[in-house]
Amino acid sequence: MVFRNFFFPLWQGASPQNTLFGGATKLHDTLEEITFTTVPVAEEEKLSVENDIFGYESILKHQKEMRRSLEDLKKEEKILTLGGGCDADMLAITERNFRHKGDMALLWLDAHGDLNTPRTSPSKLFHGMPLRTALGEGDEALLSLCFSRLRPEQILFAGVRDLDPPEEQFIRDNNIRRLDSESLSRNPESLRETLFSMGYGYVYIHLDLDVLEPGHIPGLLTPAPGGISPETLENLLDLLEGTFPVTGFALTEYAYRTPGDLEIGARFLRKGYDMLRKNDLAAKR
Numbered sequence: 001m002v003f004r005n006f007f008f009p010l011w012q013g014a015s016p017q018n019t020l021f022g023g024a025t026k027l028h029d030t031l032e033e034i035t036f037t038t039v040p041v042a043e044e045e046k047l048s049v050e051n052d053i054f055g056y057e058s059i060l061k062h063q064k065e066m067r068r069s070l071e072d073l074k075k076e077e078k079i080l081t082l083g084g085g086c087d088a089d090m091l092a093i094t095e096r097n098f099r100h101k102g103d104m105a106l107l108w109l110d111a112h113g114d115l116n117t118p119r120t121s122p123s124k125l126f127h128g129m130p131l132r133t134a135l136g137e138g139d140e141a142l143l144s145l146c147f148s149r150l151r152p153e154q155i156l157f158a159g160v161r162d163l164d165p166p167e168e169q170f171i172r173d174n175n176i177r178r179l180d181s182e183s184l185s186r187n188p189e190s191l192r193e194t195l196f197s198m199g200y201g202y203v204y205i206h207l208d209l210d211v212l213e214p215g216h217i218p219g220l221l222t223p224a225p226g227g228i229s230p231e232t233l234e235n236l237l238d239l240l241e242g243t244f245p246v247t248g249f250a251l252t253e254y255a256y257r258t259p260g261d262l263e264i265g266a267r268f269l270r271k272g273y274d275m276l277r278k279n280d281l282a283a284k285r
Contacts, residue, residue, distance in 0.1 A: 012045065014126075018044060041062055079095070093204055097154075134149070156177045185232045205248070207272065
């Protein structure tokens with residue numbers, strides 16, 4: 001089994017400030033045991049809105065670099081991505097989906113749906129658009145970089161709670177599965193049961209740390225109340241470990257504030273790394 005670990009501290013889609021670049025770099029430097037391939041990202045840039053996307057030209061340029069980094073992967077490989085914003089693993093998700101011919105569930109652990117289009121986004125920040133882009137709607141140049149298009153039925157939202165009205169409507173219209181923070185905390189087994197019921201052969205895990213309750217981790221760029229605890233998150237991942245073949249894992253949206261939140265970020269990045277290294281021939285129920 002071959003593992004590819006990508007460090008892609010893309011921040012331009014999340015904020016005019018490079019806070020996520022600093023946070024991702026802190027995590028990268030903390031986990032010396034993981035060898036990363038770095039996808040180069042400019043640390044400082046002057047950005048503007050083009051095509052209804054803030055930082056558009058920079059995002060397009062950096063995503064082209066990520067595309068080149070992913071092009072030679074094979075089905076048997078697994079991907080760990082350390083972002084950056086939630087758009088850092090957009091192409092990794094579509095690449096894994098392409099390699100598995102759509103036989104992949106996407107577990108989206110995040111406070112946000114990231115289902116806006118450039119037209120519907122109130123902020124024009126691309127970190128609120130990558131999942132909709134992976135589903136095949138959005139800017140044509142960015143769409144052309146995706147390896148495949150996901151289907152709404154492949155998605156399982158876990159802990160998603162801070163949504164814009166167009167995102168809520170999209171979820172309703174497409175019957176996207178969703179487990180709220182209360183359900184996950186009260187009955188963690190519901191996550192595993194729902195993934196089993198979806199019937200896919202592989203799982204990709206996208207983890208935005210803002211799925212956590214903000215009181216547990218100050219280092220969040222876009223905190224949203226009503227999240228889960230670190231203990232619940234660890235329990236959820238433990239339940240999946242050794243049960244599903246995990247083909248990719250990404251940790252995104254970490255903004256360093258304190259040594260304590262750095263410890264939490266490192267804990268879950270290590271967890272993702274360990275999950276990818278487990279036997280991917282785990283039996284499906």
